[in-house]
Amino acid sequence: MARPSERPTAEQIELAEAQILEQSKRIDFFLTEYSVEILAQKVRDDEYVVPAYQREFTWEDRRKSRFIESLIMGLPIPFIFFWEMPDGRLEIVDGSQRLRTIEEFIYGGFQLGDLDPLTHLSGFRFNDLPESRQRKIKNRSVRGIVLNEHADEAARLDMFERINTGSKNANNAEIRRGALAGPFLDVVMELANLPILGSLAPMPAKAKKERGYEELVTRFFAYSDGLEDYRDRPSDFLFVYSKKMNEAFAADPALADAYRTRLNTVLEFVSRNFPIGFRKTAKGAATPRARFEAIAVGSERALAERPELKDASAEDIGVSSWIDGAEFQKVTSSDGANAIARLNGRIDFVKNKLVKHGDD
Incomplete structure (x- = not known):
């Protein structure tokens, strides 16, 4: 947090020293x-x-x-x-x-x-x-x-992240796997290998090896389950979420099938209604995360609000009328993409478009 130009007080110095020691x-x-x-x-x-x-x-x-x-x-x-x-x-x-x-x-x-x-x-x-x-x-x-x-x-995660800052030696998906191996992340790894996901969200071979699909799956579940505790840092939010879900899956193994169904339902919906899946262009070989988040989480929210959309025709859903428009391109741009307002904005954009066309 930025400080005014005046010097810190004795109390502030004492608090800072206590925090360092702790x-x-x-x-x-x-x-x-x-x-x-x-x-x-x-x-x-x-x-x-x-x-x-x-x-x-x-x-x-x-x-x-x-x-x-x-x-x-x-x-x-x-x-x-x-x-x-x-x-x-x-x-x-x-x-x-x-x-x-x-x-x-x-x-x-x-x-x-x-x-x-x-x-x-x-x-x-x-x-x-x-x-x-x-x-x-x-x-x-x-x-x-x-x-x-x-x-x-938490200390392990913090050291992992700091050692890898600015390098390509590990990424957040690998860090979570290292610090939080458990039943939820086992399901994430399984779903990351779904053929339909690879078809709808292509990515370069290097990104695949670096667990790019695990990152997408984790973001889908974490953002779909609620952003109340999100503070503009995806890595922190996803770590806390994954830890919590490991515990939840261990306590209730039936959750695994429920989460598998959730992702498969959304992927099938996207496959039927989004002409080029999560791609930005028809020949795109990469999948922007912001675009994936908007479409995947927005679709699930729309289906939760209007379950009948699942059986609607692609013509009724009408994705082609807005998917290539300037407004959608703007909300899924990378500028400030991880800010909570931008994240909610792009997800709600897709949800509202789907729900609106479902009313037509």
């Missing part, structure tokens, strides 16, 4: 350092836990080669981030791409691509190097941060 108690971690040889062995022998929320091995060969080149040159390598599990094993939270690349180079026969500046190493495998260089690479050290098992769940 929050610091939630963070319990230690630093560690491993040789490249040890890291490669541990990955090879499955001694590290790679959780379900970690994306697949998505680094392309060029990126792997650049990373190994940096390692060989002795450039600083970013910290590997672990969580110490209650059984003492280390779960990789951030750094699995780096660790798996190291293992693939040392033990998996990975062949380096075109390098710069180490151009003469292009095409080399680890075993092509002289033994002296192999030993030097194995002896390189990589530092790690291990978050203690006693750190609470």
